[in-house]
Amino acid sequence: MALEQQIMAEMKDAMKAKDEATLRGLRAIKAEIIKAKTEPGANGEIDEATEQKFLQKMMKQRRDSLDIFEKQGRADLAAKEKEEMAVIEKFLPKQLGEAEIKAAVEKIIAETGASSAADMGKVMGVASKQLAGQADGKTISAIVKELLAK
Numbered sequence: 001m002a003l004e005q006q007i008m009a010e011m012k013d014a015m016k017a018k019d020e021a022t023l024r025g026l027r028a029i030k031a032e033i034i035k036a037k038t039e040p041g042a043n044g045e046i047d048e049a050t051e052q053k054f055l056q057k058m059m060k061q062r063r064d065s066l067d068i069f070e071k072q073g074r075a076d077l078a079a080k081e082k083e084e085m086a087v088i089e090k091f092l093p094k095q096l097g098e099a100e101i102k103a104a105v106e107k108i109i110a111e112t113g114a115s116s117a118a119d120m121g122k123v124m125g126v127a128s129k130q131l132a133g134q135a136d137g138k139t140i141s142a143i144v145k146e147l148l149a150k
Helices: 003-017 020-037 048-071 075-089 098-112 117-130 137-149
Strands: none
Touching: 003 020, 020 048, 020 075, 048 075, 098 117, 098 137, 117 137
8 A cells, every 4th residue: 555545544544533643743744745746757656765765854853853842841842743753653664773773784894895984985875775764864874983983
């Protein structure tokens, strides 16, 4: 089932259940789908890679907002961000743990023959493609930096 149909079906269920938090998250995803479909060159269609990309972007935006709200002591707004993150997370692939990311990055370093921090760009390029949608870019970057510093 395509993401759009899945979102619409879940929106109906959320409306029937009067679940405002879930409905808010689903509406945000639907808005992104519509935006992606109307961009130049999209021809009213979006592929799974584009869907994953904008879902990742939405998660990052909410994570950043959550950090800001928590620093400012705005528990009410932080709670809303957490609720929306939980909804968006359902449509993303399972996120890898730090140990799994480290193992994947070590393998990439061995394959590329990287040996110093100067090779970080080469490793990040491959790692970003291989781990797309499964890990946050900031986490990948930190692990690559750590492993290349040895």
